[in-house]
Amino acid sequence: MEHTFTDSLFRFIESGPTPFHAVDSMKRTLDRKGYRQLLEGESWELSEGGKYYVIRNGSSLIAFRIPTASLRGFQIMASHSDAPCLKIKENPELRSENAYVKLNVEKYGGMLCASWFDRPLSVAGRVMVRTEDGIAAKLVNVKRDLLMIPSLAIHMNREANEGYRYNAQKDLLPLYGLSSENGQKPEDLMEMIAREAGIKEEILGSDLYVYNRMAGTVWGANREFMSIGKLDDLECAFASMKGFLKAEERERIPVHCVYDNEEVGSATKQGAASTFLADTLIRINEALGGNDGSYRRALASSLMLSADNAHAVHPNYPEKSCPGNRPLINGGIVIKFSGNQKYTSDAVSAGMFRKICEAAAVPTQVFTNRSDMAGGSTLGNISGTQVAVNCVDIGLPQLAMHSSYETAGVEDLGYLIRAAKAFYESSIEETGYGEYRISAVG
Ligand code: CO
Secondary structure (H helix, E strand, O other): OOOOOHHHHHHHHHOOOOHHHHHHHHHHHHHHOOOEEEOOOOOOOOOOOOEEEEEEOOOEEEEEEOOOOOOOOEEEEEEEOOOOEEEEEEEEEEEEOOOEEEEEEEEEOOOOHHHHOOOOEEEEEEEEEEOOOOEEEEEEEOOOOOEEOOOOOHHHOOOHHHOOOOOOOOOOOOEEEEOOOOOOOOOOHHHHHHHHOOOOOOEEEEEEEEEEOOOOEEEOOOOOEEEEOOHHHHHHHHHHHHHHHHOOOOOOEEEEEEEOOHHHOOOOOOOOOOOHHHHHHHHHHHHOOOOHHHHHHHHHOOEEEEEOOEEOOOOOOHHHOOOOOOOOOOOOEEEEEOOOOOOEOOHHHHHHHHHHHHHOOOOEEEEEOOOOOOOOOOOHHHHOOOOOOEEEEEEOEEEOOOOOOEEEEHHHHHHHHHHHHHHHHOEEEEEEOOEEEEEOOO
16 A cells, blocks of 8 residues: 555644644745745736745635746646634633533534544644734644543443434533642633743734644555544645645646635635635736736636545445445545536536546546435535636545544545646646547646
8 A cells, every 4th residue: 555645644634733724834835845925915926937825814825836927727726724623712711610621612614523522632723912013823733632522421321322412512512621629720721822832922812723633543454544633625635735736837827725614614705705716816817917808718728626525435334325426445536426516527527637537547436425315515616606617526535524533545645646736737728619628648
């Protein structure tokens, strides 16, 4: 089994406990590789051969290069930086028995609650501190086992194994500290975070999240599986970034796009429903001296990959998958289709993507929902309302999606990196009605 990339994927995920950290980690890589950060509030001067990135809200990132000054089209791969978790509320300390201190949290996204119990957790996020003339963002991450959500003993709930309905305000509150007999009390969470992060300034705002501390592992009879939190969707973000950085220059503009807030519907200023991608592409076109017409022509010769992980058939629940399309771990990249068009893949975009994967010798497989089950939704169709281009929904097959510790295949990661590189090096051109020229390089 190929382990070439698992270690660096684990390091990437462990450095990204929140979208702010994942974006910061990508920023540092791009800085190292000579990319220049553009601020949305400044005017952009772009030049042929230039390498750039732009960040919105500290949690969404778009990186691109300008291979040639004549804009012909974009090759866009989009993924997301967020994952379901617990968000810490304002004034989080709740006391019980005059001894325990627990934290008041709420759900972020469609999480599998059971996976948060009885394992070491901690807190990370961003805080805004007071500066002389305003406020400034600082990332915080308490890098030690800090919290736990202990299960209720079976003796106190004999029905625990008969199915359980979790109440977010009661069951999911993590235990943070304990007052001692001699009157010593745990300090408030924010004080503790400020002290551990070496922050002296007053904190005026915070976005803090609970994350699973468990390290990644490669396992199985032949070490064919890997498990870690947030594979959905940092695995795709990682592969997109790797492919983007490895790709050689061709005539299309390669765009590596990572959105925040996919897990809560994307309708934020930095989500897929926002103008972030459209704003960026329009500004690229303007900076290259283009007009409305050149932008629209470029979109007609562009392709987007909406990359978000997919469900493999579960060994214990084979009946939950469609009887005809049954993705397997390490079986290759999954192309997702759905009748309701929540997945954007159609004959045209799937045909384009299959041609690119074929050139890169990457296997593909297909996911469709069971016809009697509503499926999930993702980025592509939402982003398409702002930037309407041919789009195909893809992902890597995984198990336990939205658990705090997910499972995927070691070989599939390599496939997506290879396909991403080939995608960024390829180009699509509409040559006639229903006809496209696809130049794909293996
Ligand atoms: Co996802």
